[in-house]
Amino acid sequence: MMDKLLWITTILALAFLIISPAVGEEKSKFSQEEFFELSKNFFQYLKAEKYHLAGELFSSEVQEALPEEALQKMWEGLNSDLGLLKEVRVYRADTEGGYRTIYSLCEFEKAELTAKLLFSEEGKIVGFQILPSSQVEYSPPDYVEEDKIIEREIVLGIPGWELPGTLTLPQGESSFPALVLVHGSGPNDRDESIFANKPFRDLSWGLASRGIASLRYDKRTYVHGTKIKDLSRFTVEEEVIEDALAALDFLRGQKEINPQEVFVLGHSLGGQLVPEIARRDGRVAGVIILAGPTRPLSELIVEQTEYIFSLDGQIDEKEKEQLEEIKKGRNLLKNYELKEDEIVPGLGSYANYWYNLEKRNPIVEASKLSCPLLILQGARDYQVTLLDFNNWKEGLSSRDNVRFKLYPQLNHLFIAGEGKSTPEEYQSPGHVDKQVIEDITQWIKKVSQSS
Numbered sequence: 429m430m431d432k433l434l435w436i437t438t439i440l441a442l443a444f445l446i447i448s449p450a451v452g453e454e455k456s457k458f459s460q461e462e463f464f465e466l467s468k469n470f471f472q473y474l475k476a477e478k479y480h481l482a483g484e485l486f487s488s489e490v491q492e493a494l495p496e497e498a499l500q501k502m503w504e505g506l507n508s509d510l511g512l513l514k515e516v517r518v519y520r521a522d523t524e525g526g527y528r529t530i531y532s533l534c535e536f537e538k539a540e541l542t543a544k545l546l547f548s549e550e551g552k553i554v555g556f557q558i559l560p561s562s563q564v565e566y567s568p569p570d571y572v573e574e575d576k577i578i579e580r581e582i583v584l585g586i587p588g589w590e591l592p593g594t595l596t597l598p599q600g601e602s603s604f605p606a607l608v609l610v611h612g613s614g615p616n617d618r619d620e621s622i623f624a625n626k627p628f629r630d631l632s633w634g635l636a637s638r639g640i641a642s643l644r645y646d647k648r649t650y651v652h653g654t655k656i657k658d659l660s661r662f663t664v665e666e667e668v669i670e671d672a673l674a675a676l677d678f679l680r681g682q683k684e685i686n687p688q689e690v691f692v693l694g695h696s697l698g699g700q701l702v703p704e705i706a707r708r709d710g711r712v713a714g715v716i717i718l719a720g721p722t723r724p725l726s727e728l729i730v731e732q733t734e735y736i737f738s739l740d741g742q743i744d745e746k747e748k749e750q751l752e753e754i755k756k757g758r759n760l761l762k763n764y765e766l767k768e769d770e771i772v773p774g775l776g777s778y779a780n781y782w783y784n785l786e787k788r789n790p791i792v793e794a795s796k797l798s799c800p801l802l803i804l805q806g807a808r809d810y811q812v813t814l815l816d817f818n819n820w821k822e823g824l825s826s827r828d829n830v831r832f833k834l835y836p837q838l839n840h841l842f843i844a845g846e847g848k849s850t851p852e853e854y855q856s857p858g859h860v861d862k863q864v865i866e867d868i869t870q871w872i873k874k875v876s877q878s879s
Contacts (some may be wrong), residue, residue: 458528458551464518467530467545470553471516474503487552494556506558509851511537527554534558539623539855544653557615557653566619566626569859573637575599584645584678585671589652593618593645593675596632597684605689605876606641606682607716608675610668610705612696613725615649620695624857627695627841634865640872643679645671659777660769663784664701672698672705676712689713689876693868694720696812696840703793703801714800714875716868719812719840722819724786726758726775728811735810739850750774761786791823800829802871804864806838808849833867 458466466485473482479500483491494502507513513536520531527546534543546555568574578597585591598604609628611620619626632642648671649656656662672692680687691714694702699720706712721728733754737747753774760766760773761782768780775782794801801824805817817834824830835842839849843858 457549460521462551463521463528463530463547466547466551467518467532468516470545471513471532471534471543475513479503485553487548487554490554506536510539538852555653566629567857568633569630569862571637571862571865572633574633577633577636582678585674589648589671591645591648591651591671593643594632595641595643595682596636597641598636598639601684603686604639604641604684605691605872606643606679606685607691607693607872608672608679609642609644610672610692610694610698610702611647612698615653616647617650618644618646622841623855625841625843625854627860630860631693631865634860635869638865638869640869641685643675645675660780662778663781665784668698668701669705673709676709688879691716691872693718696720700790701788703790703797704788706799707793707796712799713879714802714872715794715797717801717803717820718842719805719809720790720803720816720820721812722791722816722823726761726782726786729775730754730758732811736851739848791819794824800875801831802868803830803832804842804867805834806840806842807834807836808838808845809840810849811840831871835861835863838864
């Protein structure tokens, strides 16, 4: 789980609208330049608060599913977190699943995001997705030794859902220990880019500098959002688990990797799911959990929202209304009062997604594993809190091969800071703390030596 902004992008990814019939082989009557202009117009209408004009660019099906009021609420939420939209730069055209796809960089006052619009051959928007931007220039932390690192671009995944990724290797020809990195919520790229921060690249480069290989890849919702046809049946099985299992198999097949020393690391939602991934894989050497929740996601969203709204010392009437809507959705889920194909009030996406996720018990899954576990937590994390960390400790207290560590100054991204953590903190460039890299390195090497 990420902050309120990233939760908005998660909802957008899971509620990605692909309703109108796909473009066939017949050539569209619109040129690429005209599609670019339509994209610019859409964002200019939103910027000018002309929501009715922006909505007129939608197909009739999307207009019904995302009416003007809902579009306005979504856009105002983005403005609340990011500031006003300053500039839109259309930079790329593609064709995905028969749709003309236009990518734009949207520069807000506080951050830059990537927007993805899908158009029918009639020039109507049939899909709208906002992604964390991966365009930000990366400056490696001082604990990285770039001359010790080799990177190879790869493609993995199940047929029809292949994903691009990066295999990061230490220099040399040894049979390296390695780990697969499993993302948190939302349509993450392989670096788990969050504004100017790239925690998965920090981990990969930091570990490779110390002799440990890793595999990271773009998430399915980041690459194939246009191909997910029936979102009412979409769950974390398709979003996360299938691809993580495929990544483990792929990594073991690389000549530089010791297949007996392959680990799996999960952050946030990934941390919640890696015990199940490890159990189903049956061969991992160890599991690393970074800020893994133990409680239902909808419960955490309520807690996170209350925290964010209270940072300024008070919760205003509009925020109270939003919070009550989220609580309503949580209660409906808790009491199983929604049909699987119903959208959850305040939370978005279909109830089936939430039911499927919340029936999974990470502590029970972890207790079934015989391999060692390393569970790390930032004490300043307001998204996955000390309550979750203590739940792990209590639930696995009888195990002698589980190590826990709490970092007093680290937030949800395992970046150091002071005082209360806030959503704005993620907009400042930072790096995964060096001690986290050192602790993971020492633990992996110790487990590898003892196996």
